[in-house]
Amino acid sequence: MPACAKARPYALCGWECQMDYLYFPGCTLYTKAKNFDQTARDCSLRLGFELKELKEWTCCGATFPLATDNIMALLPPSRILAKAREEGTALTTLCAICFNVIKRTNRLIQQDGEKRDKINNFIEKNYQGDLQVLHYLEILKREIGFPQLKEKVKKPLAGLKTAAYYGCMLLRPFEEMGFDDKEKPTLFEDFLEALGAKATEFPYKIECCGSFQSVGSPDVATECAYRILGSAIKNGAEAMVSTCPMCTFNIDHKQSDIKQKYLDFNPIPVFYFTQLLGISMGLDYQTLGFEQNAVDPLPLLKEKGFL
Amino acid sequence: MKIELTRQKVHNEFAKKVELISGQNLFACYQCGNCTAGCPVAFAMEVGPHEVIRYTLLGLEDEAVGVNTFWLCASCLQCTSRCPKGIDIARVMDALRMVVLRKKERKDHIQIPEFPEGFLEKVPQIALVSGFRKFLS
Numbered sequence: 303m304p305a306c307a308k309a310r311p312y313a314l315c316g317w318e319c320q321m322d323y324l325y326f327p328g329c330t331l332y333t334k335a336k337n338f339d340q341t342a343r344d345c346s347l348r349l350g351f352e353l354k355e356l357k358e359w360t361c362c363g364a365t366f367p368l369a370t371d372n373i374m375a376l377l378p379p380s381r382i383l384a385k386a387r388e389e390g391t392a393l394t395t396l397c398a399i400c401f402n403v404i405k406r407t408n409r410l411i412q413q414d415g416e417k418r419d420k421i422n423n424f425i426e427k428n429y430q431g432d433l434q435v436l437h438y439l440e441i442l443k444r445e446i447g448f449p450q451l452k453e454k455v456k457k458p459l460a461g462l463k464t465a466a467y468y469g470c471m472l473l474r475p476f477e478e479m480g481f482d483d484k485e486k487p488t489l490f491e492d493f494l495e496a497l498g499a500k501a502t503e504f505p506y507k508i509e510c511c512g513s514f515q516s517v518g519s520p521d522v523a524t525e526c527a528y529r530i531l532g533s534a535i536k537n538g539a540e541a542m543v544s545t546c547p548m549c550t551f552n553i554d555h556k557q558s559d560i561k562q563k564y565l566d567f568n569p570i571p572v573f574y575f576t577q578l579l580g581i582s583m584g585l586d587y588q589t590l591g592f593e594q595n596a597v598d599p600l601p602l603l604k605e606k607g608f609l
Numbered sequence: 610m611k612i613e614l615t616r617q618k619v620h621n622e623f624a625k626k627v628e629l630i631s632g633q634n635l636f637a638c639y640q641c642g643n644c645t646a647g648c649p650v651a652f653a654m655e656v657g658p659h660e661v662i663r664y665t666l667l668g669l670e671d672e673a674v675g676v677n678t679f680w681l682c683a684s685c686l687q688c689t690s691r692c693p694k695g696i697d698i699a700r701v702m703d704a705l706r707m708v709v710l711r712k713k714e715r716k717d718h719i720q721i722p723e724f725p726e727g728f729l730e731k732v733p734q735i736a737l738v739s740g741f742r743k744f745l746s
Contacts, residue, residue, distance in 0.1 A: 329738065361738060364735050365684065368631070368697075368700045369707045399735060474690050509685075510683050510687065513683040517719065517737060517740030517741070519653070525652070526649055529649075
């Protein structure tokens with residue numbers, strides 16, 4: 303890893319700038335989830351590393367093709383990987399779906415020689431799968447470390463009862479993602495506790511939010527979201543924390559639909575984990591993009607005294 | 610429904626096609642129902658994923674592709690993760706989608722012109738891209 307020689311991050315964080323990470327934002331982080339992208343970039347500077355955006359990136363395809371004969375859908379993530387390998391040795395993502403698609407494609411290129419040749423032939427590259435695909439949370443855990451992160455917290459989120467919602471794409475398939483335990487993951491909760499928040503245990507934390515069914519069968523996706531939110535609220539959560547713009551759409555932006563169907567439902571705010579990280583790092587709340595959150599989190603944050 | 614079992618029926622072309630696209634051995638399924646039990650959208654399915662696998666193995670193509678089960682699958686891989694026989698059921702569901710979408714009629718499952726007003730602006734592109742990949746021929 304090249305050492306970061308830029309004066310800006312050093313001045314901002316006050317720590318020796320350790321390294322840069324190549325960063326793939328993905329489509330939604332440039333539009334409907336700008337708050338996720340921006341807060342992650344700002345927090346990384348505070349933590350002593352910089353997200354260096356991959357040049358000329360394209361959409362990853364947003365689904366890993368499950369039909370084994372669908373090589374075409376592997377080409378976009380393969381192009382991203384090949385491009386990233388020319389610039390570095392590790393690629394970071396924030397969106398759980400991008401992470402899943404890129405990491406699974408990378409593994410397939412490593413292990414399946416026939417498909418690797420076909421893909422390389424098509425994209426006119428010679429990529430061998432020798433890139434490390436990382437999620438932002440993995441950087442926080444492995445490179446920074448949660449105990450060290452705790453020391454850097456300026457404003458602990460004391461008294462905030464959060465529900466860490468993993469969703470599916472970070473964890474499954476377990477053999478390929480290797481993120482955390484497939485049924486009882488704890489990485490996300492450990493992260494929130496390092497920030498000083500309380501992480502509520504709830505049984506729906508690894509359940510699917512309905513994902514792209516919000517396009518195919520919106521009512522089904524709404525029901526999935528209701529079950530997840532209901533389970534978290536029942537277990538005492540005051541806010542949900544998400545790692546994925548798709549999950550956030552289903553569990554945050556669909557709360558108005560849920561409210562129409564279930565009159566006794568009380569909406570709760572949904573944060574991106576980087577927004578909570580931003581608050582705890584002492585960033586100005588006006589830079590955290592709360593105006594893009596569907597359920598306004600400001601009343602809760604004011605009530606808890608974080609603003 | 611009375612089903613007559615014959616060797617030809619059990620080793621049928623339809624099941625072979627699904628196995629080929631999904632890369633899975635459907636005959637490993639012993640109908641435990643773990644996939645259906647853990648499925649987050651099973652509440653809206655006409656029959657569970659394990660039943661669709663059974664239909665496929667019996668060569669009941671019309672019954673297998675006529676239910677909403679695989680259209681509702683969100684590819685969350687909970688079934689895949691929990692199958693005691695190691696079948697990647699999400700791949701089987703995707704293969705069934707492909708069998709329908711790749712037919713020469715090329716009939717799409719969703720009709721974009723029928724979306725309600727303002728829907729395309731509201732939904733994030735991540736949902737549109739993945740949804741169109743799953744539902745359009």
